[in-house]
Amino acid sequence: DTAVSQTPKYLVTQMGNDKSIKCEQNLGHDTMYWYKQDSKKFLKIMFSYNNKELIINETVPNRFSPKSPDKAHLNLHINSLELGDSAVYFCASSQGGSLAKNIQYFGAGTRLSVL
Amino acid sequence: QKEVEQDPGPLSVPEGAIVSLNCTYSNSAFQYFMWYRQYSRKGPELLMYTYSSGNKEDGRFTAQVDKSSKYISLFIRDSQPSDSATYLCAMTTDSWGKLQFGAGTQVVVTP
Numbered sequence: 175d176t177a178v179s180q181t182p183k184y185l186v187t188q189m190g191n192d193k194s195i196k197c198e199q200n201l202g203h204d205t206m207y208w209y210k211q212d213s214k215k216f217l218k219i220m221f222s223y224n225n226k227e228l229i230i231n232e233t234v235p236n237r238f239s240p241k242s243p244d245k246a247h248l249n250l251h252i253n254s255l256e257l258g259d260s261a262v263y264f265c266a267s268s269q270g271g272s273l274a275k276n277i278q279y280f281g282a283g284t285r286l287s288v289l
Numbered sequence: 290q291k292e293v294e295q296d297p298g299p300l301s302v303p304e305g306a307i308v309s310l311n312c313t314y315s316n317s318a319f320q321y322f323m324w325y326r327q328y329s330r331k332g333p334e335l336l337m338y339t340y341s342s343g344n345k346e347d348g349r350f351t352a353q354v355d356k357s358s359k360y361i362s363l364f365i366r367d368s369q370p371s372d373s374a375t376y377l378c379a380m381t382t383d384s385w386g387k388l389q390f391g392a393g394t395q396v397v398v399t400p
Contacts, residue, residue: 178332214297214392215297215327215375215377215392215393216390216392216393217333217377217379217390217393218390219387219388222387230387264332264333266332276321276381276388277323277335277338278335278388279335280325280332280333280334281332282331282332283330283331283332285330
């Protein structure tokens with residue numbers, strides 16, 4: 175009964191391939207996020223959806239496309255993978271809508287290695 | 290200059306010691322402050338959150354916020370080897386959860 179679950183945990187692929195990472199939360203939250211954590215452990219937000227609507231879209235290459243089929247799911251599709259995309263990608267969720275409801279709960283991460 | 294600065298460590302302390310962690314920030318609009326703990330190969334988990342200047346205590350953990358100095362701290366009393374992890378500070382200005390994280394401080398508590 176993991177609160178925020180991501181699949182797969184590990185992803186090893188060749189440059190140029192297209193891959194997807196899936197995220198699901200069972201907390202009943204309205205807001206979901208994707209973060210990228212680089213090799214220096216720095217966590218940076220990429221996208222955020224609230225009730226299936228995109229509300230945060232940071233400066234991310236358009237090879238990255240989030241999709242939210244419903245408010246419990248937020249998937250990340252990456253086209254034409256590059257070496258620099260190697261990182262750990264975290265999904266998170268929160269109730270959203272106010273500062274007090276912004277406590278974010280993270281998944282275990284997807285470790286992406288592009289060869 | 291990053292919006293949130295945090296010494297990456299590592300910070301090594303003997304078991305039972307007090308661990309002192311801090312972050313400085315440049316954006317005076319930050320209103321909500323959080324500390325996350327991240328074990329190796331795991332996702333960050335929330336430890337503490339504070340909204341205003343002052344202290345907040347939860348068991349062995351104390352969070353402090355000094356908005357006038359743009360400085361936040363986390364203290365861990367009676368540290369245990371199980372406290373060995375990376376501690377990330379985070380803060381936000383807006384209701385939609387755009388968190389700015391520090392780089393994280395790696396803490397090692399030796400038995």
